[in-house]
Amino acid sequence: MHISDGVLPISITVASWAVSFGGAAYSLRCMKNEDLPKVAVVTSAFFVASLIHLPFGPTSVHLILPGIVGALLGPVAFLSIVLGLFLQSILFQFGGLTALGANALMMGLPALFCGLLFQGIRGKTVLSHTIAGAVCGGLGTAMAATVLACLLATAGENFVGVAKLALAAHVPVFLVEAGVSAFTVSFLFRVKPELLTTGRFRT
Amino acid sequence: MTAHPEIHIPLTTLASIIGGLAVLFVLFYWSIGGKRAKRDSFRTGDPDWSVPTIDAYADRSSFFHQWDPRIKIVSLFLYCFMVVSLQSLCWSTVAFTISLLAVVACNIPFARAGKRLLAMAGFLSMFLLVVPFTSPLQSSETLIYLPGLPGFPFHTAGFFVALLIVVKACAIALMMEPLLGTAPLAVTLQSLSRLGLPDSIGQMVLLSHRYIFVFVNEITRMYRGMRVRGFVPGTNMATMSAMGNFFGMLFVRSFDRTQRVYDAMLSRGYAGQFPSFVRFATTQKDWAKGALWIMMGLFLLFIDRMYGNPFF
Numbered sequence: 001m002h003i004s005d006g007v008l009p010i011s012i013t014v015a016s017w018a019v020s021f022g023g024a025a026y027s028l029r030c031m032k033n034e035d036l037p038k039v040a041v042v043t044s045a046f047f048v049a050s051l052i053h054l055p056f057g058p059t060s061v062h063l064i065l066p067g068i069v070g071a072l073l074g075p076v077a078f079l080s081i082v083l084g085l086f087l088q089s090i091l092f093q094f095g096g097l098t099a100l101g102a103n104a105l106m107m108g109l110p111a112l113f114c115g116l117l118f119q120g121i122r123g124k125t126v127l128s129h130t131i132a133g134a135v136c137g138g139l140g141t142a143m144a145a146t147v148l149a150c151l152l153a154t155a156g157e158n159f160v161g162v163a164k165l166a167l168a169a170h171v172p173v174f175l176v177e178a179g180v181s182a183f184t185v186s187f188l189f190r191v192k193p194e195l196l197t198t199g200r201f202r203t
Numbered sequence: 204m205t206a207h208p209e210i211h212i213p214l215t216t217l218a219s220i221i222g223g224l225a226v227l228f229v230l231f232y233w234s235i236g237g238k239r240a241k242r243d244s245f246r247t248g249d250p251d252w253s254v255p256t257i258d259a260y261a262d263r264s265s266f267f268h269q270w271d272p273r274i275k276i277v278s279l280f281l282y283c284f285m286v287v288s289l290q291s292l293c294w295s296t297v298a299f300t301i302s303l304l305a306v307v308a309c310n311i312p313f314a315r316a317g318k319r320l321l322a323m324a325g326f327l328s329m330f331l332l333v334v335p336f337t338s339p340l341q342s343s344e345t346l347i348y349l350p351g352l353p354g355f356p357f358h359t360a361g362f363f364v365a366l367l368i369v370v371k372a373c374a375i376a377l378m379m380e381p382l383l384g385t386a387p388l389a390v391t392l393q394s395l396s397r398l399g400l401p402d403s404i405g406q407m408v409l410l411s412h413r414y415i416f417v418f419v420n421e422i423t424r425m426y427r428g429m430r431v432r433g434f435v436p437g438t439n440m441a442t443m444s445a446m447g448n449f450f451g452m453l454f455v456r457s458f459d460r461t462q463r464v465y466d467a468m469l470s471r472g473y474a475g476q477f478p479s480f481v482r483f484a485t486t487q488k489d490w491a492k493g494a495l496w497i498m499m500g501l502f503l504l505f506i507d508r509m510y511g512n513p514f515f
Contacts, residue, residue, distance in 0.1 A: 033403075037464070041458050044418050045418065048418045051419070055437060083404070084411070092322050093323055096323075097375065097379065162333045180443050186447075187447060187450075188454060191455055
């Protein structure tokens with residue numbers, strides 16, 4: 001779920017733009033020129049994933065994939081998410097121009113975290129990769145939902161109810177995402193493991 | 204403790220209000236030529252994954268088309284931020300009206316801007332439905348009791364807060380067409396890079412934008428293949444496995460293709476920059492238009508803080 005324009009107070013809006021700007025600058029510093037095609041691929045896939053709805057019981061959920069973006073890109077994940085969200089907002093109005101910063105924080109921070117985590121726990125076997133994929137996929141979405149709820153709650157006590165609802169609505173996404181990410185990562189490990197090697201996090 | 208005026212709404216009134224809103228929504232939907240959303244038909248048939256092109260009407264002529272993109276971007280961007288910080292419903296509605304006029308003036312079919320509003324409908328209706336029932340009680344606000352919900356009064360103060368958000372969100376969403384639909388995406392990105400955006404970011408946006416259409420084509424083909432082999436999505440492990448492999452395959456295929464394209468670009472002399480044939484020329488008219496929008500934003504902000512109150 002994306003935050004629209006006008007929801008967050010102006011101070012939070014500007015602050016989240018500033019932090020996202022820093023995150024994107026960090027990603028850019030970690031990026032090498034030859035990463036360009038890979039970043040473009042992952043950005044487009046992140047965009048396209050939001051179009052695909054999977055049935056969950058009587059309703060359907062669409063995937064967000066912050067975990068996969070993190071696992072594939074490592075430190076560059078934040079930039080990729082900012083660009084993906086920018087494209088989503090200019091083409092579909094998912095999110096919005098002024099809310100871009102907040103949305104980038106909501107999905108970019110989990111992606112960065114999952115990138116770090118994935119490098120730490122991936123191991124060397126198919127099974128360990130599958131588990132790492134599931135953990136990153138599920139955790140990425142859960143963190144994104146938590147950041148969303150926190151951002152909404154900063155907008156005032158009027159929005160606490162909405163924040164709780166948004167958090168609850170993400171539980172099915174979280175389950176589906178963990179499953180799909182596990183299979184995607186294990187597929188990539190078996191078919192094209194070099195896609196899973198990412199750049200190093202610079203300090 | 205201050206008294207809260209209470210209004211009890213009979214069922215018939217409530218039904219007619221809801222019915223009226225539903226009719227309005229259907230009329231709006233029909234007027235922008237919306238087809239039945241097929242995104243959820245994943246289960247039954249070919250889902251609709253079509254992506255609109257942002258610059259389909261960039262070759263027309265209007266107030267916004269003839270504006271130097273650099274000044275247009277900066278001034279409208281700042282204007283959007285000023286609209287976000289409005290606090291009164293009355294002046295936000297004025298901003299919304301200005302946006303409507305801007306969409307009319309930019310000579311792009313209204314249906315495109317209308318679709319943007321529809322895309323936000325889900326998120327915003329959640330606000331309109333949830334906030335009035337969950338917001339804290341404020342002094343001397345009117346409570347409306349709906350039939351069948353004795354314990355959950357409808358807080359009018361909460362409703363106005365939610366309405367303010369909806370109006371502001373729509374006002375800014377409408378500005379996206381004048382801002383980004385009135386110049387080709389490449390020109391918009393070029394002007395952003397003149398404004399200090401690193402070249403590599405602009406190129407990544409251009410490449411990703413191109414690949415989105417390629418990918419949508421690809422997943423449509425792959426998904427058709429899956430259905431031909433008897434794939435029926437459901438809530439089970441098999442679906443997750445199939446979709447996980449589907450994404451994996453998408454990454455493998457598209458990465459190979461992108462790598463080939465990138466190699467081809469390198470062999471044709473790509474060194475981190477696309478050649479640009481765009482000339483930017485700023486006239487006094489461009490500056491005047493920029494000043495006009497900034498002044499409008501400042502005026503709204505000023506009058507909002509001076510005379511606005513949270514409800515009207």
